[in-house]
Amino acid sequence: MQETLLHVSNVYKTYGKSAVPSLDGIDFTVEKGEIVGIFGPNGAGKTTLISILCSILNPTLGSVKYYLDGEKTPREIRSKLGFVPQDFSFFPELTAKQNLSYFGSLYNLQKAELEQKIDDLLQKVGLFHVKNQKVSTFSGGMKRRLNLIISLLHNPSILFLDEPTVGVDVQSKIAIMNLLQELNHQGTTIIYTSHHLKEAEEFCNQIVLIDHGKIIASETLTNLLKKHAVNNLEELILKLTGTLLRD
């Protein structure tokens, strides 16, 4: 029996006086424990959608409802939400441990619990041995892994990832994807965007395809491939969105 976690209803978003909406009537539902991939060309509205789901932006119209201990708005469930931005959102001047301690404390984690959690996560992504090094000395892959685990300190029920594996080596990618799989097995719902379509095919069980601010497909990957008679996600995206450059 599937249980609804998130319902997005008729969401519109326009920026300033722009006549063209970034999101144009988005409707979809996410069930607990799903891994949802949001795909589309550059400028399609993926980051705007994730920003609204995370309470960073407010929709111009429409509603976003979470069903965690009752019906909640994105703002009301922020303590159960994890967000991994595409940019490195930490302080390079500080060490990995100082960064993790700071963000963990903002989630009100107690000292002993936080320290244990920091050590566990650093071990899992292979950064334990450099925990006292300044992050500015880290490689791109190490920074990407740190960027991820900062969002996991408070055991979020739902995790949003905006391009979590962009610009990393294959080893870092495997470490990140393994950790995400593990989290999902433990019950964390994951919503993510990526341009690594092969990785997404293996990872996601639901696909939401956006173009020009509208959902043009939303189903399981298997159903979508069958329905549109294509072999993989890349072919599906090209078939539904065309080859025209968007930016």
Add this chain to the structure above:
Amino acid sequence: MRKLKASIWKELLLVLHDKVGLLLMYLMPLLLVFIITIVQNSAFQIVNENKLTVLISNQDRGSLGDSLVKALVHSGSFEIRKNDHLSESAVKRITIDEDAMLGIYIPSNFSERLASNADNISKLMLEQMGVIEKAPKVTPEKQEIAIYFDPIVQENFRISVINGIQAITNGIENEEMVGKLFQEMGYDSIPQNIRQAIINRETKLKIANASLNEVAELIPNSSQHNVPAWSIFAMFFMVISLGGNIVKERLSGSFLRLQTIPRGFALTLISKFLVYLFVALSQLLLLFLMGIYIFPHIGLPQLAMPNAFLPFLVVTLLSAVSAISYAVLVGTYAKTQEQANGFGAISIIIFAAIGGIWVPNFVMPDYMQAIGNISPLKWCLEGYYTLFLKNGAWSELIGTITFLFLFTVICQLLIFIKLRIQNYI
């Protein structure tokens, strides 16, 4: 509380890692206060304590030229280098070579003309008093003493030197005139009791500083002027560190992450505010301690702290809060770190200039003084001058306190509007 402590600790670490910011916030003001106080103190000493070197060529055939030179020596303000072989053009030419600040050329007919004029005036006075029937009609001749300044001597120095020399020549002229009067009345010279009365006639000037507090007087000097002024400048210059820091965090994406953490953003702003309040107060403490304990050891006047401690504390806190609010405002509205640093630095320099940090407000034209009223630095400075120079207290600080409070409120309001539009709070 634990969240706030962690947030404050993070801000402190970031400040400590910002080496350039630390240099700008602590070392730059130390150097500024140190250098400017020394320079102003030296300028003060040149005018008031040191002797100005004067090259004099006295060509006077009479005795009054010598009287003038003696009076200049007696004044104690000049170091006289006499060379009577120099022509006027030579004095003009070699004043600079001789390393003198000015050259004086006394013409050969100085005594003759001065005596002639004194004679004429005394006769006119006697005619007026009916002692003689008719004074001969003579056009007064103007005696001319040529003064040549080294071009580097500034206008205010020139004026004070000219006034000094003019006072001496006036004294000589007066004495000569009184002497002629007595001669006309049949005396050989001015009677001793009259001469003594003339010498004692000088109006004594009681010179003291105006003070709002009769109990204790603070002595205005370069330290009392510069330490508070440049401390304010240093506080407001934190816009480079704090404004830049805010833009950097916003652009790096950490603000985005904070938006998804309950109260994360508000805590960050509060902790930034508290840490930079500590920075501002520590800047002031450092500069004041330098004024109190180091200045006297290097020949500068010791900084005397105001007696009104509570008003001093309030003005200090309000100044610091205004500086922080302005820095956060710049950081909130700037689109890039370069924009925050550039605009922040230039705006503070302009505020300092129109606010009287470099040149006192009262020497500015009226419209500039009016414009200066928009500068928070002007009001901070006015508050500190009321405390450090005029020994004032609450009633004299109403303007400062009101302006700084309103300035802070307006900055905070603009910050709130921007952050609300951007959905940060």
